[in-house]
Amino acid sequence: MAPPTLTTNNAAVLSANESSQARHLANSVASWYLATLDPHAPHSQNVELRLRHPVHVVTRCILYGNISGIEAGVTEELEALFNDDDAEIKDGGPETLTRRSAARMEAFLASCADALRGDEDPRHDEPRKLADGEGKDGSKKPISRPTSTPTRATSTASSSKTPKMHRQIEHGELLLRLDLYCRTLRRIRSIADYSNGTKQLEECIILYEPKKSIRSRVRLIVQTFLSNVDCVRDVRKTLMNLILKATLEVLAVEIWCEELSDTVDRLASEYEHKVSFGSLAFLSSPDSSVETHLAPLLIKYFEYLQMNWESLVSKCEIERMLRAVLDRDLRYFFKNAVFHSVGHILDVCRDERGFLDNIALPPPWKEGVFGKSSGGDGNKDMDAAINSYCSDAALVSQALRDLRREVITVNGQILSPAHNVPELAEYLGQILNSNQMKKSLGETKDSILRNSRRRLKKRVSNYTSDFGLELESDFFSGGESDSSVASKVDVGLVDVLARRLLIAASRTGAGGDAYFVVRDLFGGDEVEVVPHQSSGRVNQGTIEIIVKMTSAIIKSHAKFDIFAKPCGDSDPLIQFHTTTTETLTLQQSVDGSTVLLKEKKTKMTGWRTLAIRPAYYEKITA
Numbered sequence: 001m002a003p004p005t006l007t008t009n010n011a012a013v014l015s016a017n018e019s020s021q022a023r024h025l026a027n028s029v030a031s032w033y034l035a036t037l038d039p040h041a042p043h044s045q046n047v048e049l050r051l052r053h054p055v056h057v058v059t060r061c062i063l064y065g066n067i068s069g070i071e072a073g074v075t076e077e078l079e080a081l082f083n084d085d086d087a088e089i090k091d092g093g094p095e096t097l098t099r100r101s102a103a104r105m106e107a108f109l110a111s112c113a114d115a116l117r118g119d120e121d122p123r124h125d126e127p128r129k130l131a132d133g134e135g136k137d138g139s140k141k142p143i144s145r146p147t148s149t150p151t152r153a154t155s156t157a158s159s160s161k162t163p164k165m166h167r168q169i170e171h172g173e174l175l176l177r178l179d180l181y182c183r184t185l186r187r188i189r190s191i192a193d194y195s196n197g198t199k200q201l202e203e204c205i206i207l208y209e210p211k212k213s214i215r216s217r218v219r220l221i222v223q224t225f226l227s228n229v230d231c232v233r234d235v236r237k238t239l240m241n242l243i244l245k246a247t248l249e250v251l252a253v254e255i256w257c258e259e260l261s262d263t264v265d266r267l268a269s270e271y272e273h274k275v276s277f278g279s280l281a282f283l284s285s286p287d288s289s290v291e292t293h294l295a296p297l298l299i300k301y302f303e304y305l306q307m308n309w310e311s312l313v314s315k316c317e318i319e320r321m322l323r324a325v326l327d328r329d330l331r332y333f334f335k336n337a338v339f340h341s342v343g344h345i346l347d348v349c350r351d352e353r354g355f356l357d358n359i360a361l362p363p364p365w366k367e368g369v370f371g372k373s374s375g376g377d378g379n380k381d382m383d384a385a386i387n388s389y390c391s392d393a394a395l396v397s398q399a400l401r402d403l404r405r406e407v408i409t410v411n412g413q414i415l416s417p418a419h420n421v422p423e424l425a426e427y428l429g430q431i432l433n434s435n436q437m438k439k440s441l442g443e444t445k446d447s448i449l450r451n452s453r454r455r456l457k458k459r460v461s462n463y464t465s466d467f468g469l470e471l472e473s474d475f476f477s478g479g480e481s482d483s484s485v486a487s488k489v490d491v492g493l494v495d496v497l498a499r500r501l502l503i504a505a506s507r508t509g510a511g512g513d514a515y516f517v518v519r520d521l522f523g524g525d526e527v528e529v530v531p532h533q534s535s536g537r538v539n540q541g542t543i544e545i546i547v548k549m550t551s552a553i554i555k556s557h558a559k560f561d562i563f564a565k566p567c568g569d570s571d572p573l574i575q576f577h578t579t580t581t582e583t584l585t586l587q588q589s590v591d592g593s594t595v596l597l598k599e600k601k602t603k604m605t606g607w608r609t610l611a612i613r614p615a616y617y618e619k620i621t622a
Contacts, residue, residue: 011194012187012208021067022186025078026178029054032082034171040163044113052109054082055181056097059105062185063192063201064093100203100252107248108181111220114242115169115177117228173223180216184209184250203252204313207306218298221246222290235275236268239294243267243301250305255323257315263304267297321513322520324362325610330355334521342574342617345522349614356612361513361580363606396421399502407542408501411437415545425498432494432547493586496599497545497552500582504543504556514578514610518560521612522576528567532559532575549597552584559615575615582608 014022032054037046057078061067097105187205221242229238243264244256274293305312322331330352339345349356400419408415410431418424431437519529546553557579561572587600 011191012205014183014186014190018186018190019183022062022182023179025058025062026175026182028078029058029082029178030171030175032079033174034168037168039165039168042166043116043168046168047109047113051112053085055105055109055178057081058182059097059101059185060093062182062189063097063101067186067189098201098203099254101201103254104184104203104249104252106254107245107252108177111242111245111249112169112174112177114228114245115173115220115224116167173220176216177220180213180220181249183213204250204309206250206302206309209250209306214299214302217246217250217302218295221298222295225294226290235272239268239271240264243298247305250302251309251313251316253313253316253320255316255320257312257319259315260312263301267301271297318516322516325359325513326517326520327355331520335524345574346614346617349612353613359517359610359612361608361610363608396502400424403501403543408545409542410545411547413437421498421502424501425494428498428501429491429494432497437547493552493597493599496584497554500554500584501543501545504554504580504582512556512558512580513608514556514558514580514612515560517610518576518578518612522562526565527573528563528565530561530563530567530572532561547597549586549588551586552599554582554584556580577613577615579611580608581611582606 029051033046033051037050041049061078096102184205187208188201188203191202191205224242225239228242229235244260247256247260247264248254271294275289337348339348400421403424404417404419410428413431413434413436415431416427418427515529515531523529542557544553544555544557546555557577560576560578562574562576563570563572583604585600585602585605586597589596589598
């Protein structure tokens with residue numbers, strides 16, 4: 001029996017009919033664009049105003065539309081959509097493109113805009129003739145009038161200003177770009193059709209691109225590079241820009257990660273070295289150097305993308321998350337700070353406590369962690385994403401294994417380890433509707449405040465870091481209810497908490513947001529961030545569920561050690577504690593003498609807060 005990957009690969013191999021469909025759509029867009037563009041507008045402006053909409057129409061048509069009827073008289077309908085920017089596209093798909101599909105389209109349009117050198121860039125203009133009355137420095141000078149009267153023809157020509165004609169992309173180059181783009185979309189659609197809708201769109205399919213397509217992509221980069229570079233100082237910048245934008249398109253990501261940037265930088269350096277050596281030795285002209293040296297380097301680069309696309313996409317998504325949640329200036333400060341001692345780190349963390357205690361993490365279903373797009377009906381996206389996640393047997397199995405390694409408490413009661421989702425929900429339901437829970441929900445505010453004051457008096461203040469990771473369930477184990485009314489947790493809330501627990505477990509430890517944020521802020525070339533280990537195994541901390549009458553709070557605690565490289569048997573330089581908090585708003589409904597607690601979805605549903613604090617360090621005095 002052939003392995004499943006071969007079957008998927010066969011689905012990604014376009015048939016003659018599928019290739020013809022992609023070619024037909026590419027030709028339709030190219031012909032319409034060149035027939036309707038404004039020749040007096042710069043190329044980049046035409047791409048934005050005239051090419052964007054038809055590319056969007058074709059993208060939706062291939063991914064969600066009736067692709068089988070493309071050749072059966074659909075051209076007129078497509079052109080009607082091309083001409084109407086406000087036309088409603090009814091293709092049975094979602095209201096908006098998925099986030100990564102939109103990223104692919106934006107990268108494609110950016111590459112098309114870079115296909116021609118900007119006419120408005122003064123560095124690339126032809127030597128301009130001085131206008132009458134203009135000096136070499138741009139200043140006005142007295143106009144010397146001609147002694148003879150100008151002829152009628154000369155007078156007419158000088159009185160009328162002819163609009164400047166800008167260079168536009170050629171039909172052949174645009175068609176090649178569109179053909180590669182449409183073929184990519186057609187492969188994605190073919191794989192989706194093969195799965196009968198049981199899988200989400202497979203956004204990155206560079207693994208399945210044939211060598212011919214890779215050579216075409218390389219040829220486009222080489223041609224654009226030759227036409228856009230006219231001096232040595234432009235080589236590196238232009239080459240990196242072209243390669244990285246092509247990378248965003250084939251990986252379908254919005255931001256490139258540090259590994260991609262470093263790889264492209266090394267490629268550009270290697271090309272510059274080879275070209276400079278060849279030029280000094282008079283071995284080749286610039287054009288032949290590009291074909292001889294750059295093209296092979298680009299072929300190897302795309303092969304590198306094909307082999308490592310999965311890890312690269314993951315790193316790009318992490319970089320996107322980090323840019324979204326971390327302040328740019330503070331992130332730059334932490335990444336470039338040189339700490340001289342533990343005390344120095346503690347002082348800096350104390351100064352930036354407001355930032356480190358309140359790092360907002362967006363809902364995973366809105367940010368595409370589960371492959372969903374932002375926009376549209378947020379609650380529907382959330383439900384669909386969570387259902388899809390909890391329907392993936394492999395992901396659920398791993399999350400349950402992670403949960404069994406955690407110490408999970410519900411208002412102080414330890415949750416028994418579960419081996420499947422129904423068992424997890426059953427154990428949760430038993431605790432949530434137990435007499436102890438009802439008593440906990442019936443406690444008054446006064447008892448909570450008394451307990452809080454008692455604990456605060458016991459705290460020791462002889463610490464150089466006066467803030468550590470508190471178990472905040474100590475302060476929130478009670479509620480705001482009337483103890484005379486019996487409380488009961490709705491069955492639906494039990495299911496919601498069980499599903500949220502699975503997501504929380506899959507996003508803690510070395511695979512979670514907390515780890516990536518700590519590594520980004522406090523990691524570096526000379527130090528390594530490692531999840532805290534106890535007795536030879538990873539201890540990912542604890543997960544707390546705190547149920548009150550108006551909210552349910554899920555807290556994921558973790559510890560991370562910072563080691564000097566290479567990591568050996570030495571003690572960590574410092575330890576950081578993190579708490580990721582998600583609050584579920586609850587609503588109460590009265591059923592006789594019983595108050596049912598249910599989830600209430602709000603705009604903040606799914607948002608989490610990450611707090612990062614150094615561990616307690618006691619000051620030792622001599």
